[in-house]
Amino acid sequence: QHKFWETQPVGQYKDLGNSSLPEGPIEPPTPLSEVKQEPYNLPSQYEWTTCDMTSEETCNEVYNLLKSNYVEDDENMFRFNYSKEFLRWALHPPGYYRSWHIGVRAKANKKLVAFITGIPARIRVRHEVVKMAEVNFLCVHKKLRSKRLAPVLIKEVTRRVHVENLWQAAYTAGVILPTPITTCQYWHRSLNPKKLIDVGFSRLGARMTMSRTIKLYKLPDSTSTPGFRKMELRDVPAVTRLLRNYLSQFAVAPDFDENDVEHWLLPTENVVDTFLVESPDTHDITDICSFYTLPSTILGNQNHSILKAAYSYYNVSTKTPLLQLMNDALIVAKQKDYDVFNALDVMQNESFLKELKFGPGDGQLHYYLYNYRLREALKPSELGLVLL
Template identity: 85%
Template sequence: RHKFWESQPVGQFKDLGDSSLPEGPIEAPTPLSEVRQEPYNLPSMYEWVTCDIDSDEMCTEVYKLLANNYVEDDENMFRFNYSKEFLHWALRPPGYFKSWHIGVRVKNSKKLVAFITGVPARIRVRDDVVNMAEVNFLCVHKKLRSKRLAPVMIKEVTRRVHLENIWQAAYTAGIVIPTPITSCQYWHRSLNPKKLIEVGFSRLGARMTMSRTIKLYKLPESTVTPGFRKMELRDVPAVTRLLRNYLSQFVVAPDFSEHDAEHWLLPTEGVVDSYIVESSETHEITDFCSFYTLPSSILGNQNHSTLKAAYSYYNISTKTSLLQLMNDALIVAKQKDFDVFNALEVMHNESFLKELKFGPGDGSLHYYLYNYRIRKTLNPSELGLVLL
């Protein structure tokens, strides 16, 4: 069934439930001198290119490939539209390798037709902090699908990751392949229900009118938590401490340094938003919430071309209830004109989804590790990792 994935060091479906297999790396690292020195072979019309995301021209090419060919929902009504600023942020974290931003061009026309990326991350699995690659943005032009190009892209990124002496990876996908460490449902909170209904993102409920629906999803004009404010550079040490402490309870979670937290969490206009709650007495930072901006193109609607979506990122409550904190996140997302706020049922998210009027989506997200076996499938609430 999965000719390629059955040949890779990943958990196999036949081994699900075999508790005799040890947790940890599936294959031992090989000496670097034994890592293939030459890129994998592509069909002769194509060539590899290392993408310099810092070059505005290159970034635009990648942006367009993804905007036209990346992930769609199951009914092909929406397609992710990652912005150039977002790609710049996502692909240049501390210690990133330019060689992990891999494109494929047609030799003759130089047209970019495929892409895959990795970025370095330290990911903890129980007590084991592992240097990994986070692999994302795998994309093959619509006209070149089903030609087994994806396995070549994956082998090439694997080779380049190995050259940096890294032997594990983490990735997510909307499809099931061997073998998810956990599978999560997407949940959606309407902020602009009228538009969502107009574009077919959601439907008017049974026995509901448009005006009742608008009223149902109405939010206060301003946030309610005292001391709730945007995160600033000076907050990085305290936010990192709060986050490290919070994430330590999950089975799989990133191991963030202050540099990582600064990169991934400090607000970047139109890309990532983070808020903290600062105690008026002690000036301690007690709570944190964040979301990233990922619009989708609306395919074939006369009146609307983009859906503005916020995606829940990392949230931590110690003094403010998670319910109130996330309600404030919804309020700021509404102020910033987002149409919908999306979240996965990871970490403690389940505790607020229903109460804050999120509804289950028709998509799910499966999480994977490459060359690292987990004893048994995790519950989404045991996962402390959000990928972009």
């Protein structure tokens, strides 16, 4: 029973497997003159605010709301702790709209109590490139849960996306809603097994001691691939060509141009790391691997308060085997003191997960499109999109 989602142009359960329905937009755009000009009504104690994330003060408020109220695992042991630099990066891609960074404040004390964001993206679905919003960072303060504020936030971001003449969106969630285009599994590769066990992120395997576990996850001190180095600004054209060509094989993937690649892949300290392989003889760029940094707060542990996690982002192998490339990514993440390297079973990731000693997590990530129907669900390996 989904009182809100039943009213929205999303794939409905009753239509699952009904192959007579066409792929594409569920409803047509309405004339811009018919788009509601005023924000939706909030309960009278609250007011809308547009969050200027370039302001240090506003960014701090958003950071603190998410730090205390954003996504937790199913046993409430860890909570995502996106950094301020990360939030600024995630919300300022080429062509972003400030009006899509939406907050709700309590009128009484101006405290920020809820948040939702959109950013523009071109997403290719099969042979069509569709201008969409990527919606993320939906958060309602713990004290205001279950009061139906989330549907108001979602309707308001939808309205502001419509104002810019965009009619589709992509989003992910840990919960099941009508209806996922695919469901992905989280996998985890221990880099600092002792800490992960101490904080309850993982458990000592059967018939395993701590010292055998530490040995099992040991990695070489340095990377193995000749020509493996950090990506630089001058690499943007080559990385764009490699990535565009690679992503073309997936049913749903971003349509990145050079500006997007400069924003999303060029390394930013403690936010996004990209490495590539430059052939020592030809100086061709043949392979890429990247990960982003998303720490989690460890809730209620005496000895540790932060779990430093790297999340696999976009990887392309044309010459170096993907297994070897990702092993080098693990080595640099270990050098940089990450505790764990996480990945979803998207794109070709299944080809290295087991061999590189990743294990399945207890979390799943469901991917959704708004106002765009797919005839049937995808396999995770048909998905070429990673949202932050």
